[in-house]
Each structure stands twice: as structure tokens, then as C-alpha cells.
Amino acid sequence: MKATKAEMKAMALWQLAKNNPSICKSITKSRALLCFAVLLEKGSGDVRYYSTMSIMEIARIAEHNPDLRHSAFKPTSPAAKAVVDQLLRIADKGVFDDLLIPSITTLGCLSKTFRATETWIIGPLVRLLDEREAIVSREAVIALTKFVCKENFFRVEHSKAIIEAGGAKHLVQLVYFGEKLQTEALILLCYISLNVPESEDLAQAGIPAVLAWASKQGHLVQDSRVDSSLPEARGRMELYQSRGSR
Structure with a gap:
């Protein structure tokens, strides 16, 4: 019976939180975030999902x-850290569930x-990115793009972390052969190239x-996001790589 009550509470909070900043703020001001972290770690079935x-x-x-981001997910918050730790465990296992x-x-x-050191x-x-399920790779690409886009203050550090983790070779494969992932993977690659154009690892990966x-592929350059970032990314890469080869 306890599990059922926990499931109902978690499901209710999920529905209440949708597109509702004030409810989200109320939830995070309570101990709910920490409770969610505990449920993710020790719960089972639907309660973990909700x-x-x-x-x-x-x-x-x-x-x-x-305001919500700084109050609920500040780096020093034990609840936020506990939640992120559980999410990372799920991502690290990579089980498609x-x-x-x-x-x-x-x-x-x-x-x-996340701070610059939290790589x-x-x-x-x-x-x-190397996941068989395309939907998983797509979500990973979109998530990583948020780490390296122009709005992220630590985009350079995060870009270097992606390269160090071997991300370049995966993105090359996705741009060439990713079909529905091509555009999103190319946008991520453009941001990384803009942030660290001097990277030898990018050059060696054939970026x-x-x-x-990509600049010659009509279906890719038609996307306004590609059109606004690809020429600059290509230009910066060529400039830095030509300097390095002298």
C-alpha cells in the first residue's frame, strides 16, 4: 500500500509540475527533490518513472x-546533487528503459x-552517442548541445570535455550516416568547432x-541553425588549423 501511495504522489506532482513555474517552485522549496532522489535510488517500477x-x-x-534554477539546482544544494547523481547513474548504465x-x-x-570543473x-x-537506439543518441546530442551553445558560460570547458571523452568520432559518424540525427549532430559539431577550433583532436578526427x-549538402544547410553556425565554424577551423600546420 505504501508503494501505491508513493506512486500516486509522484504521479500527481509530475502532472502538477507541467508548465507551471509556481508549482515547481513550491515543490522544490519543500523536501520533494530529495525525496525524488531517494525514490530513484530505492524505489521500483512506476514510482521511479513518475x-x-x-x-x-x-x-x-x-x-x-x-530564479528557479538558482534556488532549486544551485551547486551547493544537497538535494540537487543527490538528484543529479541518480540521473547520472541512469545515463551511465545506458539501459534503454x-x-x-x-x-x-x-x-x-x-x-x-554545472561548473567548469564538473566535467x-x-x-x-x-x-x-554510440547507442543503437536512435532516440537515445538524439537526446544525448540535444543535451550536449545545451552544454556547448553560446548561452552556456562554460561552453569552452564543456567542449573540451566532449572531445576528451571521444565525442568527435561519434559525431563524425552521426553527421555522415545518422539520417534523422544528421542535422542535430552537425549543430553540436559546429558549436564545438567554434569553441575550440585549435583542437588537434578535432583535426585528427577529420572535422x-x-x-x-556538410556545407555542400542542401538538406543540411537549409536548416537556419546550420546556416547561421556552419560557415563560421568552418572558417575558424580552417584558420586555426592552417596556423597549426605552418
Whole structure:
């Protein structure tokens, strides 16, 4: 009976949190975040799923709400740390279940809360780029893009962490052969190239050639996000790589 009550509470909070900043703020002011972390660690079945979905809805609001983000997910918060630890465990295991996608999404939404030194967040997400399930790779690409986009203050550090985790070779494969993932993977690659154009690892992974190839693909350059970032990324890569080869 206890498990059923916990499930009902978690499901109710999930539904209440959807697109509702004031409810999300109330939830995070209570001990709910810490409770969710405990349920993720020790719960089972639906209660874990509803807890993960509740956290995801709160994170989605927090991504665009600085007040909520700073109050609920500040780096010094034990509750926030406990939640992130559980989400990372799920991502690190990489088991394709009901918890994986919302966990990846949440980590992406919280990308602005991680400091430059917290690069261990990146590794599990990079490993998911090599996932058989396309939906998992797609969510990992989208999450990582939030770590390296222009809005993220620590985009350079996060870009270096992606490269160090072996992300470049996975992104090359996704841009060339990823079909539905091509555009999203290319956008991520453009951001990384803009942030660390001097990277020898990027050059060795053949990124300049990938960017040159992509610029000739009509279906890719038609996307306004690609059109706004690809020429600059390609130009910066060529400039830095030509300097390095002298």
C-alpha cells in the first residue's frame, strides 16, 4: 500500500509540475527533490518513472527560469546533487528503459547549473552517442548541445570535455550516416568547432573535412541553425588549423 501511495504522489506532482513555474517552485522549496532522489535510488517500477518525469518537468521550467534554477539546482544544494547523481547513474548504465530519455533530457536542461570543473557529467552523455537506439543518441546530442551553445558560460570547458571523452568520432559518424540525427549532430559539431577550433583532436578526427562536406549538402544547410553556425565554424577551423600546420 505504501508503494501505491508513493506512486500516486509522484504521479500527481509530475502532472502538477507541467508548465507551471509556481508549482515547481513550491515543490522544490519543500523536501520533494530529495525525496525524488531517494525514490530513484530505492524505489521500483512506476514510482521511479513518475519521480524521473517530475524532475524532468521541473528542470524544463528551470532551464528558462533563472530564479528557479538558482534556488532549486544551485551547486551547493544537497538535494540537487543527490538528484543529479541518480540521473547520472541512469545515463551511465545506458539501459534503454522508461527512465533513460527523461534523465538525459533533465541533464541537458540543467546544463547551465554545472561548473567548469564538473566535467564528469559529460562522459556518460558522450557514450550514449554510440547507442543503437536512435532516440537515445538524439537526446544525448540535444543535451550536449545545451552544454556547448553560446548561452552556456562554460561552453569552452564543456567542449573540451566532449572531445576528451571521444565525442568527435561519434559525431563524425552521426553527421555522415545518422539520417534523422544528421542535422542535430552537425549543430553540436559546429558549436564545438567554434569553441575550440585549435583542437588537434578535432583535426585528427577529420572535422574540417566533415564541415566542408556538410556545407555542400542542401538538406543540411537549409536548416537556419546550420546556416547561421556552419560557415563560421568552418572558417575558424580552417584558420586555426592552417596556423597549426605552418
